[in-house]
Amino acid sequence: MKHKYRILMLFLVVLAVTFGAKARSDENKFRLKPGARGKICLECHSDFQDKLKMQYVHTPVKIGECVGCHSPHTSNYGKNLAAPENKICFTCHPDIIPDGAKSTHKVVVEGKCVNCHDPHASNQPFHLLRAGNEVCFACHKDIAQQVASSKVKHPPVQDSCLNCHDPHASMKSTHLLKDEVPGLCKTCHQTSNPIFLSQHMNMPVGEANCVMCHNPHGSDQKGMLYNNVHPPVASRMCTQCHQGPDSKTPLALRSPVFDLCKGCHNDMINTTLAKTQVHWPFLRKDGCLSCHNPHASPEKGLLKAPKIKLCGRCHADTIKRQQRSQTKHPPVAEGNCTACHEPHSSNNSFLLNAASPIDLCGKCHDSQKHATHPVGVKYKDPRNPNKTLTCLSCHRAHGTDYKRMIPFPTVTELCVQCHT
Amino acid sequence: MKNLIIAASLFAALSLALPVRPVAAAGVKLKFVVAVYADGKGNPINRPEAVSCDDHSVLLSDSGNGRLLTFALVNGTMTGGKEIKSSQISYPLRARKGPNGDIFVLDGKSHKIVHLDANGNYVSTVQPTGVGGEVIPDSFDIDSAGNLYLVDVFNSQVVVLDPQGRMIRQIPFAQDTKDNGFISDITVSKNGDILIVDGVRKMVYKAGKDAKEFTPFTKSLAGYMSFPAGIQTDSKGTVYLIDRNGASIVTLGADGSISATQLKMGWKEGQLYYPSGICFNNNGEIFIADRENNRMQAFVAEQ
Numbered sequence: 257m258k259h260k261y262r263i264l265m266l267f268l269v270v271l272a273v274t275f276g277a278k279a280r281s282d283e284n285k286f287r288l289k290p291g292a293r294g295k296i297c298l299e300c301h302s303d304f305q306d307k308l309k310m311q312y313v314h315t316p317v318k319i320g321e322c323v324g325c326h327s328p329h330t331s332n333y334g335k336n337l338a339a340p341e342n343k344i345c346f347t348c349h350p351d352i353i354p355d356g357a358k359s360t361h362k363v364v365v366e367g368k369c370v371n372c373h374d375p376h377a378s379n380q381p382f383h384l385l386r387a388g389n390e391v392c393f394a395c396h397k398d399i400a401q402q403v404a405s406s407k408v409k410h411p412p413v414q415d416s417c418l419n420c421h422d423p424h425a426s427m428k429s430t431h432l433l434k435d436e437v438p439g440l441c442k443t444c445h446q447t448s449n450p451i452f453l454s455q456h457m458n459m460p461v462g463e464a465n466c467v468m469c470h471n472p473h474g475s476d477q478k479g480m481l482y483n484n485v486h487p488p489v490a491s492r493m494c495t496q497c498h499q500g501p502d503s504k505t506p507l508a509l510r511s512p513v514f515d516l517c518k519g520c521h522n523d524m525i526n527t528t529l530a531k532t533q534v535h536w537p538f539l540r541k542d543g544c545l546s547c548h549n550p551h552a553s554p555e556k557g558l559l560k561a562p563k564i565k566l567c568g569r570c571h572a573d574t575i576k577r578q579q580r581s582q583t584k585h586p587p588v589a590e591g592n593c594t595a596c597h598e599p600h601s602s603n604n605s606f607l608l609n610a611a612s613p614i615d616l617c618g619k620c621h622d623s624q625k626h627a628t629h630p631v632g633v634k635y636k637d638p639r640n641p642n643k644t645l646t647c648l649s650c651h652r653a654h655g656t657d658y659k660r661m662i663p664f665p666t667v668t669e670l671c672v673q674c675h676t
Numbered sequence: 677m678k679n680l681i682i683a684a685s686l687f688a689a690l691s692l693a694l695p696v697r698p699v700a701a702a703g704v705k706l707k708f709v710v711a712v713y714a715d716g717k718g719n720p721i722n723r724p725e726a727v728s729c730d731d732h733s734v735l736l737s738d739s740g741n742g743r744l745l746t747f748a749l750v751n752g753t754m755t756g757g758k759e760i761k762s763s764q765i766s767y768p769l770r771a772r773k774g775p776n777g778d779i780f781v782l783d784g785k786s787h788k789i790v791h792l793d794a795n796g797n798y799v800s801t802v803q804p805t806g807v808g809g810e811v812i813p814d815s816f817d818i819d820s821a822g823n824l825y826l827v828d829v830f831n832s833q834v835v836v837l838d839p840q841g842r843m844i845r846q847i848p849f850a851q852d853t854k855d856n857g858f859i860s861d862i863t864v865s866k867n868g869d870i871l872i873v874d875g876v877r878k879m880v881y882k883a884g885k886d887a888k889e890f891t892p893f894t895k896s897l898a899g900y901m902s903f904p905a906g907i908q909t910d911s912k913g914t915v916y917l918i919d920r921n922g923a924s925i926v927t928l929g930a931d932g933s934i935s936a937t938q939l940k941m942g943w944k945e946g947q948l949y950y951p952s953g954i955c956f957n958n959n960g961e962i963f964i965a966d967r968e969n970n971r972m973q974a975f976v977a978e979q
Contacts, residue, residue: 514830529785529787530785531785532739532766532767532784532785533767533784534784534787536814536829536858537858539787539812539814539829539830540829540830540832541830541831541832569856570856570858570876573902573903573921573922574921605723605950605968637943639942639943639944640713640943640944640969640970640971641713641720642713642714642720642721642722642969642970642971643943643969643970649943663941673943673944
């Protein structure tokens, strides 16, 4: 028994010596002189003294562990970092994007932590580069503008974006929201409150998607509705389309979507259907809702999204072609699809809003001033006796892989199509 | 070459010789034969949206002119270019022949299917019954029994009608298509399978003879196609898709795998510019409605 105890003790001593040496090695793998940690670096990086005086200092910096992130001699990465700049933070913060997150912040995924944080020190909590919402608004300028200019403010937004959003990732919702809507909204807004009910015409909207109608970042409309409000909503006439609060199914529609819309937009629908080319979503039973929000929208025409995003849901290949194109066509690049296309119907190819591509292009391009090539109905396309020469004989309006939106790599290859 | 083209004139009386070939199948190569630019009287074709054919005739939807053109195929020679017009047809989107030679036309303006007799005389407008509401088709096909298969875009379903217009079956589109898709065409195979193609999602869906729902026949064909607008099958189960925005023909094997991508964008003969419809017959002859080139092109299948 005594013998066994001695063997066990010996084993433990060997183990302690071995791992102790390893620990010392890890702790001082650069063989720094005693008490030299960090101080040696500061002998040259003297400006760092100011950093160390800041209110919030990154722990490795505070303890002089510069080699936690930097290699003192050589490195394959910028700033002598011990790992790629977009990965170095994850060595200590591996769970910043938890598994199964429903949404993630793009800059975090890309490892661009320094877009928001100072890796050494800052006077802002979490070593943020700027105070409060300013750190978010540095990138989200459109929202900053909206928050600043809106007449009806949402107090939590004025206070902090982090009241509703997680900055790195959200396990519960899209858009980095801390919880799903309406649960998130209901943490402040009591939907059973009589005032709330009255404001919503006693319709049971407690489980509805609040952001269908309300702009959470503030708006110019009463009730923080999006700036473009469908007249029946603005006039509080919910029952024009919905069954109403006295019904067993108060939110149910009074009739199918197409019939409801036709009730007010009959002339437009008749005009649309009188043309030969009808945009197919228009023909669906609930087709209007393919593109329009029936309540309110930040977009003109109550569109569900900016046009480039909305149209791009179905016409992704066309949008991608523009993105690839060496020459950008401004209306396409800006997402102004309706500069050239009728969204509902047209008698022209591609739902164009002019019969002749020459007339359409001529709205912006005075072609005869910069080009002398003949175009028009008098000029047959030598490649095809049923075609006349138009702008589209040489250019593709949504761009190509080549310059000048021509469908061939070089101008010569384009010209010799006809000029052989 | 001598058996390829005998075209007296593309704008005058039409007489085109097409070589007789076995039916098209996977692995075939399309070889250009001739482009047709005009009817039998020399009037130019304008924006043809669709073409259908059998071993003896070709029916072109000359949509921009609001008419149909019929061509006869006799011993490999295409003749005719006869015009069919009807006050009920403003913009023919699709036209198919029924088993007795009658013609059914989907009009893009009225969104109705117009029934004409074999000579092009108006018979009736198809009024679907038993469907339980309005039907708005954006494409259709006919089987050998004369049953109509409508892509009912209004209700996101395929409706099968008997020759009298009575509803036989309703098959809803797959949920993905309902949510964010668009069925651009339909075809019924000889064994009764219904194939529909989703132009937005770039997928083909299939419903067997007695199926109650569509299931994916292919994965997304993104990367191979931009916007499939037409679909046809042959007797061997080969599926042909026409890529309108990508200006090509994609061939699928009977298992839905891609076997070939052919042709390219352009204005010259043998090239396509926003093609919209395709058909082929048992002679291995393939016709394409080359919409934005304002012409019909004929190809033959070469093994």
